[in-house]
Amino acid sequence: MTSAAVLTSAGSGTRLGLDVPKGLVELAGETLVVRAARGLADAACLSSVVVTVPAATLDAFTAQFPGGVVPGRAVPVRVVPGGTTRQASVAAGLAALDDDVDVVLVHDAARCLTPPALTAAVEAAVRSGRRAVVPALPVTDTVKHVGPRGDQEPDGAEPVLATVDRGDLRAVQTPQGFDRALLDAAHRAGAHRGAAEGSAVSDDAGLVEALGEPVWVVPGDERALKITTPRDLAVAEVLLRERSLR
Numbered sequence: 001m002t003s004a005a006v007l008t009s010a011g012s013g014t015r016l017g018l019d020v021p022k023g024l025v026e027l028a029g030e031t032l033v034v035r036a037a038r039g040l041a042d043a044a045c046l047s048s049v050v051v052t053v054p055a056a057t058l059d060a061f062t063a064q065f066p067g068g069v070v071p072g073r074a075v076p077v078r079v080v081p082g083g084t085t086r087q088a089s090v091a092a093g094l095a096a097l098d099d100d101v102d103v104v105l106v107h108d109a110a111r112c113l114t115p116p117a118l119t120a121a122v123e124a125a126v127r128s129g130r131r132a133v134v135p136a137l138p139v140t141d142t143v144k145h146v147g148p149r150g151d152q153e154p155d156g157a158e159p160v161l162a163t164v165d166r167g168d169l170r171a172v173q174t175p176q177g178f179d180r181a182l183l184d185a186a187h188r189a190g191a192h193r194g195a196a197e198g199s200a201v202s203d204d205a206g207l208v209e210a211l212g213e214p215v216w217v218v219p220g221d222e223r224a225l226k227i228t229t230p231r232d233l234a235v236a237e238v239l240l241r242e243r244s245l246r
């Protein structure tokens with residue numbers, strides 16, 4: 001049995017605001033999707049990677065992986081069309097995994113600077129018997145629960161309902177690791193939610209939680225940031241420069 005990854009890259013990158021899907025955006029001369037796939041390969045625990053991409057740009061993404069492998073690495077890559085939500089894209093990726101895969105890591109191409117050691121730690125935690133594992137960081141801001149914005153508030157202000165105890169909060173990253181049978185069951189049970197953004201889960205662990213199965217948090221890493229906005233891309237460039245100076 002082996003471990004494999006589903007690398008989600010089927011989003012459009014609307015908030016990044018460029019004229020190509022986010023996975024094809026370059027960071028220091030290399031696309032986010034290739035950087036993310038190489039990071040997974042360098043964890044040295046994965047036998048293959050399934051990349052989910054926008055159907056309209058299947059060829060452009062496939063061309064990122066000449067010979068059907070992660071560039072410079074021997075890890076095989078399969079590029080498949082994703083869905084209209086991240087949840088649906090992951091489901092499409094799971095359907096394309098080889099039969100001998102028993103541990104799955106689900107990763108965002110948008111988190112392309114994730115250190116290989118984090119991927120290896122998540123995979124090892126699943127192999128050690130924890131069937132659903134997410135990396136996460138403590139929340140550092142004070143967090144407020146707000147009520148509905150009153151139409152009568154001309155400045156759009158929202159009323160505060162409560163201050164949440166941040167000591168119990170974690171900001172969750174990827175890769176998230178799962179026993180494959182559990183993740184398949186969770187996606188089957190939650191499939192009806194995946195068609196629309198309003199009902200879809202924002203991470204795979206959410207589907208496992210909905211089954212009532214335990215999910216475990218392990219320490220995340222600041223370098224696993226999600227590139228969402230132009231500012232995030234600029235931060236990623238700084239992180240890369242820092243890395244090359246070391």
Ligand SMILES: Nc1ccn([C@@H]2O[C@H](COP(=O)(O)OP(=O)(O)OP(=O)(O)O)[C@@H](O)[C@H]2O)c(=O)n1
Nearest residue numbers: 008009010011012013014015084085089109110
């Ligand atoms: N239908 C979708 C939507 C998102 N994703 C992937 O899920 C990850 C997290 O999504 P996000 O960062 O929000 O990316 P986008 O959906 O591309 O961003 P935006 O909402 O700004 O369009 C990304 O790697 C993205 O490609 C996906 O595979 N399929």
Ligand SMILES: C[C@](O)(CO)[C@H](O)COP(=O)(O)O
Nearest residue numbers: 086108172173174202203226
């Ligand atoms: C899966 C994820 O990266 C964990 O933080 C996140 O939930 C993805 O959310 P998005 O709204 O699709 O960016």
